[in-house]
Amino acid sequence: MSRINFEEALSLYDKDLFELGEMADKIRKEKHGKKTYFNINRHINPTNVCADICKFCAYSANRKNPNPYTMTHDEILNIVSDIDKRGAKEVHIVSAHNPDTGLDWYLSIFKKIKESFPHIHVKALTAAEVDFLARHYNKTYDEILDLMVEYGVDSMPGGGAEIFDEKVRDYICKGKVTSEQWLEIHEKWHKRGKMSNVTMLFGHVEKREHRIDHMMRIRELQDKTGGFNAFIPLVYQTENNYLNVKEPITANEILKTMAVSRIVLDNVPNLKAYWVTSTVNLALVAQEFGANDLDGTIEKESINSAAGAKSANGVDLEEFVGLIKNSGFVPVERDSVYNEIKEW
Numbered sequence: 001m002s003r004i005n006f007e008e009a010l011s012l013y014d015k016d017l018f019e020l021g022e023m024a025d026k027i028r029k030e031k032h033g034k035k036t037y038f039n040i041n042r043h044i045n046p047t048n049v050c051a052d053i054c055k056f057c058a059y060s061a062n063r064k065n066p067n068p069y070t071m072t073h074d075e076i077l078n079i080v081s082d083i084d085k086r087g088a089k090e091v092h093i094v095s096a097h098n099p100d101t102g103l104d105w106y107l108s109i110f111k112k113i114k115e116s117f118p119h120i121h122v123k124a125l126t127a128a129e130v131d132f133l134a135r136h137y138n139k140t141y142d143e144i145l146d147l148m149v150e151y152g153v154d155s156m157p158g159g160g161a162e163i164f165d166e167k168v169r170d171y172i173c174k175g176k177v178t179s180e181q182w183l184e185i186h187e188k189w190h191k192r193g194k195m196s197n198v199t200m201l202f203g204h205v206e207k208r209e210h211r212i213d214h215m216m217r218i219r220e221l222q223d224k225t226g227g228f229n230a231f232i233p234l235v236y237q238t239e240n241n242y243l244n245v246k247e248p249i250t251a252n253e254i255l256k257t258m259a260v261s262r263i264v265l266d267n268v269p270n271l272k273a274y275w276v277t278s279t280v281n282l283a284l285v286a287q288e289f290g291a292n293d294l295d296g297t298i299e300k301e302s303i304n305s306a307a308g309a310k311s312a313n314g315v316d317l318e319e320f321v322g323l324i325k326n327s328g329f330v331p332v333e334r335d336s337v338y339n340e341i342k343e344w
């Protein structure tokens, strides 16, 4: 199939769900067969104190979440030590934009983790955090990215992308990293030979055309750098935030969006059905609609669970693997950059 343009991509949504699913599944099978990737990981969210105000966010400390916290490095290291004993291979560290900790608090934790646990992959700092740190500490993006490399960040997560359309973005998260800046930061990161992911927050006030526009901008950058490992559509969670979306997105629309993204993003190898925001059940179904990755066991997660996702305590490894098998797929544990570790 030749590469599709914006109009063609948008019209995919008019197809019957199962026809679209078959198209996406064909591509998935060509690229990954029946393999579904996952990793044994732990999310750590070290602070919820935030200088920015995103309407969709239930995590940052504010009127709806009046419990500010900031972890010490010892607390974070204790968590890493604990998960290391239980076989985790990755820590995914994402914070709010805390203006009071100092730059060293954000960065030197990575060096400390690497010193004690050199085998653990550190996936940390979204482009939104990079932009915040650069602004707040009067540094360039290049300077922050160089510091990240120096302090031991292995890859960047895909958070903070939200929706690239400027009008929607202004409405949902005015004041934080712009779309252009988000893409610029990832381009610079990729140019350092490093990999990252890219997310899309959908199911709120955006329309289908905004999702397609988002995917097109990703496809364009990926053509240049090849640095994105995975695309992760995040389903908007409705609770405890200021977006006030009355009608949650349907499962049909979520699956269509998964399938469309598999078809449009022909140059991004992995499509992650992030069970935290889609539910585990729908993530399993999404395997038939283009998804070949279910993220990981997570253990603890604070950003999406604050907005209603049932993910606060992760998922049991044996159960997770069993669910993938029972749904007809082959669970393959991977590392953070998609090298295969073990077929379960």
Ligand code: V47
Binding pocket: 056, 057, 058, 094, 126, 156, 157, 158, 159, 160, 161, 162, 197, 198, 199, 201, 232, 234, 235, 236, 237, 238, 239, 241, 274, 277, 295, 303, 304, 307
């Ligand atoms: O950037 C915030 C989103 C993201 C809500 O790179 C919300 O492998 C839904 O980026 N409803 C953080 N989503 C999570 C994230 C992520 C997750 C898993 C894997 C990876 C990866 C990245 O959560 C934020 C924001 O877009 N978010 N509030 C909400 N109410």
